[in-house]
Amino acid sequence: MTTTADVLPALKAKVRRTAHPESTPCAHPDTVLAERADGTVVRHAGTVAKAHAPDTNPTDLALRLTAAAANPDILLGPLHPAPTSLHGRLVTFWPYGTPVDPETPEKAPWEAAATLLAHLHQRHPPPGSPPMRGPAKAARAIARLKAAAPDHPSTAPVLHAWHSLPAWARAEASMPDTTTLCHGDLHLGQLVRHPTTGPWRLIDVDDLGVGVPAWDLARPAAWYACGLLLSDEWTRFLTAYQRAGGPAVPAQGDPWPVLDVPARALTVQTAALAIAKSTAADRPLDEVQQSVVDACDRMGGIPPESADAFPT
Structure with missing residues (x-):
């Protein structure tokens, strides 16, 4: 090989x-x-x-x-x-495009990311487009966790949270939306400034495909819910998406009934990878990683599609 x-x-x-x-x-x-x-x-x-x-x-x-x-x-x-x-x-x-500067988080282009997503979700996918690979990546993270750290004390609550998710979010059934073009792995590392025209653009098409558009909002939603993203930044992101006509969440009202399952899935994925990597490096979970694992523990006791899973 x-x-x-x-x-x-x-x-x-x-x-x-x-x-x-x-x-x-x-x-x-x-x-x-x-x-x-x-x-x-x-x-x-x-x-x-x-x-x-x-x-x-x-x-x-x-x-x-x-x-x-x-x-x-x-x-x-x-x-x-x-x-x-x-x-x-x-x-x-x-x-080559200029990436987001991780040293200046206060300048993170949340509005640009949200607007690009909203526009992407309104475009027609090419005929025969494959499924968006977000759920499949989450499932791979769980497989990695089971192989790397089956006896870790945090593995059980993460797996419990995982098995509480609907089958489509675990890549065990077709997604309920098969027509919306989605990025599949949105985070700030997936934005660069175009080398010629200058505006922000999304990169990395490996997970691009049709599926549930709320998945593309799920990582910042999960960070916010776990206390890792400030309320102001989350509000900027969500408001920009809504103003640009993004179809993943209602234009007004509570977005969490739509975001809850994808945000849970991204939380579980993040926790699974954190445990697997910390085990491989023979080190304890750091504070941020532990907060994501703790969120999985909370989720295990509350059915999906409830905003109460992530008290803020």
């Missing part, structure tokens, strides 16, 4: 050839932006190459690239319309 270490040198060479004609002298360094089993990303000058996960479906990825290319005002468009192959991995090429 080809490993990430095998792919990385070839990916660097490929992104250099894509960024510059072979005859052009170049002093730009290769910068590894991500090196994981599910995705290796390398930047050279203004070009980014991504080697996708080994099990990536080529038809689904092609449809996701089509959706990105068709919505350049929302999603950063690919440099090439179809993926190439490298050591058995599908590779795509993108322009």
